[in-house]
Amino acid sequence: MTEYVGLTWDHPRGRDALEAAAGDLGGGDSLRWEVQSLEGFESAPIEELSRRYDLLVLDHPHLGDALEHDSIRPIEELFPPEQVTEWERGAVGPSISSYRVSGRLWALPLDAATQVSARRRDLVLEAPATWDDALALVDRGLVATSLAGPHAFLSLCSIVVSLGGVPGAGGDLFGREAALRALELLTRLSSRAPEGSDGLNPIGLLDRMRDVGDIGYVPLVYGYVNYSSRALAFGAPPAQEGRIGSTIGGTGIAVTRRSEPSRALLAHLRMLLSEEAQRGFIPSHAGQPSARAAWTDPAVDAAAHGFYSATLSTIESAWIRPRVTGYIPFQSEASALVRQAVSGARRAEDVLADLEERFASVLAAASDNEEYA
Structure with a gap:
């Protein structure tokens, strides 16, 4: 027994x-x-x-x-x-x-x-189809982004995927052009988020969206069927030329x-x-x-x-993260770096260079029999 x-x-x-x-x-x-x-x-x-x-x-x-x-x-x-x-x-x-x-x-x-979009049906009548559509909601103060814990980095990765990139492909974390564009998008989407929302994990974001009502739209957040209701709707994230990015x-x-x-x-x-x-x-x-x-x-x-x-x-169509030794602490460190760029504390170019260097170190330390993507 x-x-x-x-x-x-x-x-x-x-x-x-x-x-x-x-x-x-x-x-x-x-x-x-x-x-x-x-x-x-x-x-x-x-x-x-x-x-x-x-x-x-x-x-x-x-x-x-x-x-x-x-x-x-x-x-x-x-x-x-x-x-x-x-x-x-x-x-x-x-x-x-x-x-x-x-x-x-x-x-x-x-x-x-996987990461999807979430919206309050009464505040955002239709889910934005493109990143430009999502940016149009920012000035209304309705958009929050998922930045707490590992999610800042995961959101960045998903945006890169929507722009045609494949994080980690060929040993590099990002293509420079797609990464700069993605980080710019994430920064703009976060620029007028309701106060305190940047410190909330996905559960906290969805709780606040449902209960407080000052968040109308989150473009990338892990989907929770428990919150799907007559008030909250989930759907595809914004796409670029029809390509959905999600982790x-x-x-x-x-x-x-x-x-x-x-x-x-x-x-x-x-x-x-x-x-x-x-x-x-x-x-x-x-x-x-x-x-x-x-x-x-x-x-x-x-x-x-x-x-x-x-x-x-x-x-x-979701992207699979690397499964290598040391990835979990890297993911935490990477998210902290992304938050520095989003807040304006560091230049985007410097943050991306730092991310590439740290990712290369993770791959160099990984065993030969592990998969990188």
Whole structure:
């Protein structure tokens, strides 16, 4: 008889479905979940957490550090190849491929999310289609940007993608022209944001948008189905010549090396990723499924006020971040640098040069068998 312990993040989307499904797994085994803050989920050292928990809910950029320290088990050791193939065929966008490194899958995609736009329906009647349309809302004081924690850098990356760039391609972080244009856009979009909004994480931004009403539009913020309502609408971010820029997020469940998963635990994980659970149990418990069958289910979409149909094209084309050792601290440092440029504390050219230098150092220190994008 074994009690397994998992760690997830402290939000209804991250915990409700997992906690509701946990408990007695059968055969004398049980599972319980502990939680950490969103900030902990985004930046806590994965190698330390893996020594304390059997299951970890993580984001794909943690894989570099997890593999460097041999912290988690490849999924192919736990499930037959036909099951893995079925999950891969059924996942929405890159929500499963983001967890594949060096030819092996390292986490099961429970939750799929990417950066999308959010607007108050009463303040912004139609979502801006282009960056110029979004800039037109700035003078009305309606626009806030997601800059707290790692999100300043992630927003910059998404804008670069919309301008035709691929961050990290060829070993360079950005093409200079696209990066300067993207940083200029992010700075202008942030220039008249409601006071204090720059320090809010995505949950805080959406809370304030819903409850206070002084934010009318956020061009890039991680989508939360829990906030989709008659008041708040999600959709594609502004595009440049039809190209959508977005950075995939979401969560996967990894099995740590300390764990010896029983048949009952593996059956439980298989249930969570089943199409039945993804279309029913997960959405009914505040979750955001990873199965494309759920994202394209008219009943699931209607219950979510059109969240899934409005953001499907965005997640299907989302960019995958690097998965190399040291990326997580780099992402935090990079966001701090981007905030310096956005606030005017440093010249954009100097910040971009600093970002390139730090990214090159991360790649130089990475192991040869890691993927860079």
